[in-house]
Amino acid sequence: MALQTRQDLINLRYMALSVLVAGLAASTSQARTVCTAIADAETGRIVEQQGECSERVTPASTFKIAISLMGFDAQFLKDEHFPALSFHEGYADWMPAWRQTTDPSNWIKYSVVWFSQQVTQFLGEDRFQKYIRDFSYGNEDISGNPGKHDGLTRAWLSSSLKISPLEQLVFLEKVVNRRLPVTSHAFDMTSRITQITMLPNGWDIHGKTGTGSPVAPDGLRDQAHTYGWFVGWATKGSQTVVFARLIQDEKEETDPAGLRARSTFLNELPAILDSLTER
Numbered sequence: 001m002a003l004q005t006r007q008d009l010i011n012l013r014y015m016a017l018s019v020l021v022a023g024l025a026a027s028t029s030q031a032r033t034v035c036t037a038i039a040d041a042e043t044g045r046i047v048e049q050q051g052e053c054s055e056r057v058t059p060a061s062t063f064k065i066a067i068s069l070m071g072f073d074a075q076f077l078k079d080e081h082f083p084a085l086s087f088h089e090g091y092a093d094w095m096p097a098w099r100q101t102t103d104p105s106n107w108i109k110y111s112v113v114w115f116s117q118q119v120t121q122f123l124g125e126d127r128f129q130k131y132i133r134d135f136s137y138g139n140e141d142i143s144g145n146p147g148k149h150d151g152l153t154r155a156w157l158s159s160s161l162k163i164s165p166l167e168q169l170v171f172l173e174k175v176v177n178r179r180l181p182v183t184s185h186a187f188d189m190t191s192r193i194t195q196i197t198m199l200p201n202g203w204d205i206h207g208k209t210g211t212g213s214p215v216a217p218d219g220l221r222d223q224a225h226t227y228g229w230f231v232g233w234a235t236k237g238s239q240t241v242v243f244a245r246l247i248q249d250e251k252e253e254t255d256p257a258g259l260r261a262r263s264t265f266l267n268e269l270p271a272i273l274d275s276l277t278e279r
Contacts, residue, residue, distance in 0.1 A: 007104050025113045030250040031228065031257065036265075037166040038272065041233060041240040046169075047276055056162035057246070058138055060210030061111045061258065062229045063137075063156035064176065065194060068108070071119040072186035080105040080193050085118055092117070097176045111209065111258075117153040125152050127136050134181050137171060138163030145219070158212040158221055164232055168231045191263035196231065207232020207243075207255045209258030217252040229255025230265050234273060241276065245268075 038048035071077035083101040091114035093099050098112045107115040120128055125142075132140050141160040146153030154205075155161040163171070174180050178187050195208040210229035213221040228247040233240055245265040248256055 002117070008272060015197065021097065023121075027114070031213045031253075031260065032249045032250060033229075034243050034265050036243075037165045037169055037171045038241050038243045040126075040175065040278075041173050041242050043131040044209070045174055047241065048272065051246075052246075053165040056164045057214070057227050058158045058210075058212040059156050059161060059163045059168075060158070060212030060227065060229060061113075061116075061156075062168065062208045062210035063161070064108060064111065064133070064230045065190060065208050065231075066135060066137055066171070067116050067119050068104070068190040069135075069180060069186045070123060070128070071104075073131075073182035074123055074127070074187045076119055076122045077104050077188060077189065087114070089225050095217050104189070105193050108208065113157070118154050123152075125254070126246060128152060132161075135171060135174070138167050157237070158215055165246050166230075168229075168244040169242050172233055172244075174232065176235075176240050176242065184198075199234075199266075199273070201236075201271070201274060203234045203236045203267070205232065205234050205266070207262070209256070209262050211256040211258040224252045226253065226257045228259075228261035230262040233267070236273070236277075239277070241273070250277055 016139045016256050035051040035053040036048060037046065037053045039046050047056040050181070067075070078082070081103045084101050086101050087093070088101050091098070093117055095111070098114065102110070102112050102115050106112070127252065129142055132142055141162070142151040142155040143160045144155050151160060161234060171197055175187070175190070178184070191206060194208055196205045196207055198220045207230055210231075213223055213226045215221055226249045228249070229245070233242045245261050247257060247261045
């Protein structure tokens with residue numbers, strides 16, 4: 001992949017460092033792989049499936065793919081750099097990178113929760129619910145946490161909205177085949193801001209991580225058994241596959257499970273994709 005600008009080089013170095021750091025952390029973490037699922041995007045045929053792939057869990061920040069489609073379709077989001085929204089006190093600021101002005105590109109890159117919430121609040125409950133139903137996204141439940149009426153800003157964050165790895169594949173097939181009721185611009189821009197890397201064997205990788213915890217009956221999050229997602233698609237020539245990797249921690253960890261899921265899966269993916277082309 002030719003580098004067009006100095007920023008391209010910076011971005012690739014950042015991604016390489018992120019993967020390296022996550023990889024080092026993964027080597028000492030304790031997590032089990034819940035599911036690995038890969039499907040041919042054109043036919044929907046499952047070409048790889050290991051583990052329990054039917055159980056629904058929180059989509060966490062993988063839901064940003066859906067929010068991106070909604071935001072660009074509704075014209076709240078314009079392109080990868082507009083709007084650039086200012087950070088305000090009171091916004092979610094769990095990570096230092098979130099405490100700054102953020103555009104759609106950095107929203108996905110740094111997985112900024114408050115930016116997602118600005119998009120969904122612009123949509124409003126009725127339009128947000130319609131998109132969810134039109135997308136047939138998981139259990140379609142955006143009611144949020146019981147009694148808090150916070151579905152518009154929290155449903156996908158260890159709350160009411162849930163999706164299984166196999167349902168992630170179905171949704172992603174609709175994304176790459178442009179079979180959702182959104183504009184071409186929404187598809188174009190979502191593809192652009194979710195582009196991650198080009199593998200050495202020529203596959204172009206798009207995707208999104210997600211980290212979220214199960215919630216106990218008392219409403220407390222089980223931080224010792226956090227889920228880590230990495231979902232997306234890989235394209236090479238005329239061939240596209242969609243994928244979902246879901247892990248679950250077996251003890252409380254300091255680094256995000258989603259980054260560890262991405263790191264290990266990207267390490268495995270070249271060999272997996274090579275084997276698929278040989279079948």
